Every structure is written in C-alpha cells, then in structure tokens.
Amino acid sequence: MSEETEAVLVQLRKGVLEYCVLACLRGGPAYGLELAQRLAPHRALFANAGTLYPLLSRLKKQDRVETYWEESSSGPPRQYYRLSPSGTRALEAFELVWGRFNQDVETVLGGESV
Amino acid sequence: MTGESAIDRPLVAAYLRELDLALAGADPRERAETLAAIEHHVSDALAEDNSPEATRRVLAELGSPSAIAGAASPLPSPQPTSVAPQRDRFATGALTLACGSIALMLASPLVAVPLALITIIMSIVHVRAPGANRRYTWLALGLALVPLILVAAYLLLFFPPTGNDINPGVPGFGYPED
Numbered sequence: 001m002s003e004e005t006e007a008v009l010v011q012l013r014k015g016v017l018e019y020c021v022l023a024c025l026r027g028g029p030a031y032g033l034e035l036a037q038r039l040a041p042h043r044a045l046f047a048n049a050g051t052l053y054p055l056l057s058r059l060k061k062q063d064r065v066e067t068y069w070e071e072s073s074s075g076p077p078r079q080y081y082r083l084s085p086s087g088t089r090a091l092e093a094f095e096l097v098w099g100r101f102n103q104d105v106e107t108v109l110g111g112e113s114v
Numbered sequence: 115m116t117g118e119s120a121i122d123r124p125l126v127a128a129y130l131r132e133l134d135l136a137l138a139g140a141d142p143r144e145r146a147e148t149l150a151a152i153e154h155h156v157s158d159a160l161a162e163d164n165s166p167e168a169t170r171r172v173l174a175e176l177g178s179p180s181a182i183a184g185a186a187s188p189l190p191s192p193q194p195t196s197v198a199p200q201r202d203r204f205a206t207g208a209l210t211l212a213c214g215s216i217a218l219m220l221a222s223p224l225v226a227v228p229l230a231l232i233t234i235i236m237s238i239v240h241v242r243a244p245g246a247n248r249r250y251t252w253l254a255l256g257l258a259l260v261p262l263i264l265v266a267a268y269l270l271l272f273f274p275p276t277g278n279d280i281n282p283g284v285p286g287f288g289y290p291e292d
Contacts, residue, residue, distance in 0.1 A: 031158070032154055032158070033155050033158040036175075040175075047181075048177025048178075048181050049175045049176050049177065050133075050155075050177045050179075050181065051184075051185035053151040053152055053155070054140070054182065054185045054186035055185060056147075056151065057143065057148055057151070058187060060147070061144075074161045076154075076157065079151065079154060
C-alpha cells in the first residue's frame with residue numbers, strides 16, 4: 001500500500017472506526033482479543049490490533065462502552081466491553097447518516113452532479 | 115499463570131516498555147488503560163502457544179508502539195492563563211505613571227499629585243476588567259498613594275490646623291468688624 005493511500009485511510013478511520021467498534025459490540029460483549037479478532041479481517045478499516053485499545057479507552061471515557069471483569073477458564077480474569085445505552089444511540093445516529101454520506105461521496109466521486 | 119509467563123518474555127517486556135515510552139505524551143488515563151489492555155491481549159493471545167514465533171506474530175499484529183501511540187489522545191495543552199495578564203499594557207502603564215509620580219514628588223509636586231490621582235482612578239477602573247493583571251494594577255494603586263500620603267503628611271507637619279482655622283464661630287470671619 002502506498003504512503004498516500006495509507007494517509008487517506010488514517011484520516012477516514014478517525015471518524016468511522018469507533019462506530020465500527022460499537023457495531024461489533026452490538027452482537028454481545030467481548031474482551032479485547034475477541035474484539036480485535038472480529039475486526040481483523042477488515043484490513044482497510046483496522047490495520048493494527050493495538051490501535052483498538054486507546055479507542056476503547058476513549059469510548060469508555062465517553063460512556064459509550066461499559067466494562068466488567070469475568071473469570072476465564074484459560075488464564076487470568078478478562079475485561080469485557082459492552083455497548084452502553086449512550087453507545088447504542090451514537091451507533092444509531094451514525095447509521096442514520098452513513099447511508100446518505102456514503103451515497104453523496106459516491107455520487108461526487110462518480111462525477112454525476114459536479 | 116500462563117499470562118504472566120507470556121509477559122515475562124523479554125520480547126514482550128521490551129515491547130511494553132517501548133509502548134509506555136511512546137505513550138508518554140498521551141492522556142494519562144488512556145496510557146494506563148491501553149498498556150493494561152495490551153498486556154491482557156498478549157496474555158490471551160499466547161495462552162495456548164507462547165513460542166517465540168507466536169510471540170513475534172502477536173506483537174506484529176498489534177502494530178508498532180508508535181502506531182498505537184498515534185491513535186491515543188494527546189495530553190491537553192496547558193492553558194495560557196498566566197501569560198495573558200502579564201501582557202496587560204494598561205497595568206504596566208499605570209505602574210509607570212505611579213513610579214513617575216513618586217519620582218516627581220520632590221521636583222514638581224504640582225505635577226506629581228494629579229498624576230498620582232489619575233493613576234489611582236485608572237487602577238480602580240481597570241482592576242476588575244477581564245484579563246487585567248491584578249497584581250500589577252494593585253501595585254500601581256499602592257504606589258500612587260505614596261505621593262498623596264507624603265503631601266498630606268507634609269501639609270499636616272508644616273501647616274497644622276489651628277483652632278482659629280476651623281472655628282466658624284469667630285465673629286466677623288472674613289469680614290471687617292464694625
């Protein structure tokens with residue numbers, strides 16, 4: 001991947017990745033590694049697993065995710081992340097505008113109305 | 115414990131040290147939570163296979179410490195609250211006038227006293243203004259009082275009020291007597 005395409009992706013991820021993390025938690029709570037594995041196949045969206053953790057810390061600070069600890073059968077207790085009511089509302093708002101946003105970008109890039 | 119043995123590996127320890135350093139400029143809470151969460155991630159990922167190859171693969175998937183630090187919120191920059199008042203030119207001007215009035219006390223009291231009065235009025239009006247350097251303004255006010263106090267002391271010393279001066283009952287005061 002060229003430096004330029006990587007720079008574009010870095011910018012795009014900034015506004016989108018947090019909602020994708022919230023969307024991944026909609027199916028149920030997950031611990032860090034589990035969440036990283038859910039996102040791992042989407043390489044354009046999620047390049048480094050490590051970048052998930054500062055993002056989760058911010059989402060927790062914003063009360064969009066909640067955390068709790070649960071015993072693990074294979075090691076030390078795990079910290080689980082789950083969607084909070086505020087996170088659910090934020091995700092719904094994002095979904096509401098994303099379709100329109102995506103459509104506008106595609107239209108402009110396609111040169112149909114410019 | 116499997117998790118602890120994974121963290122004890124020199125490769126992981128070096129990675130975490132580098133990450134801690136890279137996060138030095140990040141929000142402290144985010145820094146601590148990120149470090150702890152990555153330690154757990156590594157422990158979980160190496161729970162079944164903690165071979166050197168697996169360790170290298172897990173760390174590569176996490177990405178470079180600088181990339182992780184790049185995703186963290188930077189420390190909030192300090193607010194320049196203490197700098198703004200010091201640039202208060204009005205307060206500096208009032209301070210200069212107050213010093214000037216003291217300096218002119220002996221040479222020209224007729225100039226020094228009005229200058230001190232102007233400084234006091236300016237300082238009283240300015241001290242509550244937003245962004246005012248209150249310390250400088252109060253200092254100017256205090257210094258401007260010095261010439262006035264000295265003049266008052268001088269007048270009291272050399273022209274003390276006498277009973278006649280203040281006695282309105284003196285017959286024919288200001289008028290020739292019959």
